[in-house]
Amino acid sequence: MRPRLLPPRFTGRLHDPRTATVIGRWLGAAFAVCFATGLISHGMQHPPSWLSGFPSRPVGAYRFTQGLHVASGIAAVPLLLAKLWTVYPRLFTWPPVRSPRHGLERLSVGLLVGAAVFEVATGLLNTAQWYPWPFSFVPVHYAMAWVVTGSLVLHVAVKAPDIGRHWSRRSAGTLALPAEDARNRRSLLTAVGAAVGAVTVTTVGQSFTPLKGLDLLAPRHPDQGLQGLPVNRTAAAAGVGAVAEDGYRLRVDGPRPAVLTLADLRRLPQYEAELPIACVEGWSKSAHWGGVRIRDLLERAGAPAHARVRVVSLQTRGGYRVSELDATHARDPLTLLALRLGGEELAPDHGYPARLIAPNRPGVLQTKWVCRLEVLT
Known part of the structure; x- marks a missing residue:
């Protein structure tokens, strides 16, 4: 008899909703900052007809917002990878759709993951001025930012009950977790935080010049030229x-x-x-x-x-x-x-x-x- 194919089983506790919620909070904050500063950048480059113009002071306002835009986008890379690692076992859940709510959740997740990976990847390549695609970067990147934001809002709305149950260590859904799980989670979150700090410190010097001596991974150094x-x-x-x-x-x-x-x-x-x-x-x-x-x-x-x-x-x-x-x-x-x-x-x-x-x-x-x-x- 041919063996029955079963979906893989994941028993690791760090693939749990509490870990996903904590990393999701950080990733959501990075996306929110990146989206808001991106709107400013796009509006200044392509001002809408109803806007007469942006203020000319303070003189370094755009320098700050665009530096923050790129820094938050780079910080989102390890956060997005950690988030995907935490939730990827759910890709193998069976049956794939259990209810209309579950189907909407999976749709929002698929749209969010695809748009987020595309947005982060193309943004990174833009910092290096490498464009291995046939489309114009600016309008597509701008449009996909709205797709990411919309799918993120939809995802949060669908998952709001689960997020509420696992928002903090005192939440009802996490009271019974064993001490070993808490230690492992802290180690994982510490590693993710360290990764975010490392990629930020080694790239932000291209705009925040006091840290230009640590500008190791950024494609530009402010003193070279x-x-x-x-x-x-x-x-x-x-x-x-x-x-x-x-x-x-x-x-x-x-x-x-x-x-x-x-x-x-x-x-x-x-x-x-x-x-x-x-x-x-x-x-x-x-x-x-x-x-x-x-x-x-x-x-x-x-x-x-x-x-x-x-x-x-x-x-x-x-x-x-x-x-x-x-x-x-x-x-x-x-x-x-x-x-x-x-x-x-x-x-x-x-x-x-x-x-x-x-x-x-x-x-x-x-x-x-x-x-x-x-x-x-």
């Missing part, structure tokens, strides 16, 4: 050839349009500002910039106070060739058309001959190789 600043897109990658000083022209299109040479820009009043570059991949660093205030250029062009500005680059390849400054950023005295970095002329990879630098703004919108400013009313 031309003029002491990392470079995401070089002039060659952007299709910007050598720009001759006497051949450069900046067009300012407004009520009183003007064309300025690099020498003209250098003769205008010069200002200095200490502002961070904060990139969506998670790295950031403050630097000392010098150049002409955008507000001064707009006043010369007769732009009204409420005007927005379209900033156009010389680049011919890649995204974000054009960005837009809202009125708040355009009139902020710290927003510069930068000509210098760290007291030196901009290197070509940092945007020579002129680039935008503004407070509280994503790095992809700090347009390099600026050739035109268009006043929008």
Whole structure:
């Protein structure tokens, strides 16, 4: 007689609801922080039509929120693995669907697991700027964030009774657990916490510069790069050839349009500002910039106070060739058309001959190789 196939049996106590609940709390917190900061990042890069703009102060707000976004996403990796390890025996429960509630629970779990693994994996690859897929990262990552959040809310709603029974050590569902189980659980949770701490400490230095000496696993180090600043897109990658000083022209299109040479820009009043570059991949660093205030250029062009500005680059390849400054950023005295970095002329990879630098703004919108400013009313 052919032996009957039976689903595997798991007797380990650490695959229990209490352990899953504790790790789930931590993972839920990481996902919540990652989702909230991700909404901020996406809104700043792709502002909705009903939003007039984001504030320009504090100058490092985006640096903080995006650093927190990437740090919480990286912290979610060991938490997600631990959570999956804790609950994976339930994949083998039989029968696979026992009731409508059980079927809804399994559906929510399948959707949550698939979306969460996809979101974390693609986010990690984005920090390394490696895109081995045919789709555009930003819109898909943003859409999947909503899928993860929605499936997580559904999962919590379905599992609320179980979560309540195992929320704390004093909960009714955990009173009878043996002491040996409690010790093993503490060891597991300590190991998971240590893993979260390790991946955080060894990566967060790319944005939290006091810990940059421990920046061992992050793809960027804040001090590595031309003029002491990392470079995401070089002039060659952007299709910007050598720009001759006497051949450069900046067009300012407004009520009183003007064309300025690099020498003209250098003769205008010069200002200095200490502002961070904060990139969506998670790295950031403050630097000392010098150049002409955008507000001064707009006043010369007769732009009204409420005007927005379209900033156009010389680049011919890649995204974000054009960005837009809202009125708040355009009139902020710290927003510069930068000509210098760290007291030196901009290197070509940092945007020579002129680039935008503004407070509280994503790095992809700090347009390099600026050739035109268009006043929008």
